[in-house]
Amino acid sequence: MDTAFPFADWFRNSSPYIDAHRGRTFVILVESEALADHEQSSLIQDLALLHTLGVRLVLVFGVRESTAQALSVAGIVPRRHQQQVVIDDAAMAVIEREIARLRLLIEARLSPGLPNSPLHGMEINALSGNLVMARPVGIRDGVDFQHAGEVRRVRASAIRGLLEQQAVVILPPLGYSSTGEVFDLDAAEVARETAIALEADKLILLGHAAGLHDARGRLCHQLTPGEANALEESVNPPAELRRHLHIACEAARQGVGRTHLVSWQDRDALLGELFTRDGVGTMITRERYEQVRPARLEDIGGLLALLQPLEARGVLVTRSRERLEQDIEDYIVIERDGMVIGCAALHPFSEAGSGELACVVVHDNYRGGDRGNLLLSAIEREARRQGLSELFALTTHTAHWFFEHGFVEGEVSTLPERRRVSWNPQRNSRVLVRPL
Structure with a gap:
């Protein structure tokens, strides 16, 4: 007899994964497109659900697309050199506004507790701060990249302290220097370095693509970094997927047990990847000794x-x-x-x-x-x-x-x-x- 509640079987089958994920540390990268008004609701609910199930969450968010739009509206065309953007004072002001807007949006969406809301009864502490230290890109070929930075160090002990207090840690793509400066960082690099520093159990990269497909269009559910690099050369994936793939392979080589590539465009992808046997994206696993x-x-x-x-x-x-x-x-x-x-x-x-x-x-x-x-x-x-x-x-x-x-x-x-x-x-x- 067919059940009247199809989700019940899925819920029963997910119980081993619920138990396996409890107490684990996940670092999740969310690009700014996934936080658009029509996309964010189910994603934030899923993140809240993971938190409720005992997952220790670090959420890194990007601002690449939203900043590009904001710079265009402001009439600012940043200079590029060696495929990297020079972040001057005007561009940095726009980036800081976009980061503040998205951080407040995430915190607000994690806060509602009305009886008719999916987060009713939950009290989630979403905390951020000066948790990523940065260094300047500096001067290359005579070009001063000004506020463009690179990750120097992640304050892992401070983040662990917040996670021990059952907080969701939110990391923007910003870094702070020992001289009191603030630098623009690549969100994917922040996610990778955070996962490595925390020795995270999982790094999850939410992008446009639903993982890496082979030359015949078949989704590759599990790859080692070596296999992923070889396949990348033959299928030539889109730029964002290529960038996320490199981040995943580097994280795996540096000790992160599993990195997952899934699509934010599939509203069920995050839960489907984490709570089903085969998953719905591509998982990159750690290499050897x-x-x-x-x-x-x-x-x-x-x-x-x-x-x-x-x-x-x-x-x-x-x-x-x-x-x-x-x-x-x-x-x-x-x-x-x-x-x-x-x-x-x-x-x-x-x-x-x-x-x-x-x-x-x-x-x-x-x-x-x-x-x-x-x-x-x-x-x-x-x-x-x-x-x-x-x-x-x-x-x-x-x-x-x-x-x-x-x-x-x-x-x-x-x-x-x-x-x-x-x-x-x-x-x-x-x-x-x-x-x-």
């Missing part, structure tokens, strides 16, 4: 592949294959499944009791998490083992990272004599030092 170890001669090819893009951009001094072979004992690498994804070097100057920390690089697809810290810690251990008392670094692009890890400004005159004579005044690298 990596290790930090001393470099070997067979790593030379991997090191060259890692370093050459940065050398071409002038971030690093060019190192020949012969020089790498000669100095290979100075290098450590991070290896994942046979691929060199990170490296650093310690060039000792024993006569001065110091060592040069050089060539700290992590592959673009694996940035975030603690890999830079792992490399620095390994170099410090090796420096102490060699009896060195100080590290120094020469940099033109990444001074902020070194300052964040305890380095301070130094002078060229304080460098060991052998290193001082090879310092290049045309490159004009900053000297940063840190005692061990």
Whole structure:
């Protein structure tokens, strides 16, 4: 006999997932189109339902489309350089207004408790704040990107504290610097870095597309990052899906267990993905093992592949294959499944009791998490083992990272004599030092 309530069977079958998701941390990215008046109601209800079922929610919202419309209305055409927008004062003012509008909208939609509303009886604390730290994009090729920023650090302990208080944490695409500035960030990057920092159980990216389809139009329900990257090249997905796919693969490679790509245009997609066996979107699952170890001669090819893009951009001094072979004992690498994804070097100057920390690089697809810290810690251990008392670094692009890890400004005159004579005044690298 057919049931008069078809949803009852679905509800019964969803009970294992309800139990599995309770107490788990989900980071959910919602682009601004999903918050339009005709779309937002069911999505906000679904988010409230997840919260009620015991899911620890962090909601990251984007403003890309709504800001583009607002800038157009204001007659502002932002300058672009290297496919990135220069955020001047006028553009930043519009972005801040759009972020404030959407944040207030989300908070308001999570607040109603009228008897005839789906959220009747719920009391949801939706909290935000200065939870994402940022650094400026800075000056590239002589172009000052002004208020455009990059994620530097997510205040994971503060977010965990709010989640412990059973709050829904709302993160706008803004970041704050140690100098009191505010920077515009990419919402997808905020979501990825937050998921990595929290060691989230899931990262959910709500976009236009209902996941990734193969060349025959079939939805791919589950992929590893390697499989997803290979498929991407053959099917050439739309720009937003490609961007979300890259974010999903990076998150998976950096420890996030599962990342889901689903469409906000399907009002049932979020619940369908989380509470059915096969889901309705594409899930990217974590890849395997990596290790930090001393470099070997067979790593030379991997090191060259890692370093050459940065050398071409002038971030690093060019190192020949012969020089790498000669100095290979100075290098450590991070290896994942046979691929060199990170490296650093310690060039000792024993006569001065110091060592040069050089060539700290992590592959673009694996940035975030603690890999830079792992490399620095390994170099410090090796420096102490060699009896060195100080590290120094020469940099033109990444001074902020070194300052964040305890380095301070130094002078060229304080460098060991052998290193001082090879310092290049045309490159004009900053000297940063840190005692061990």
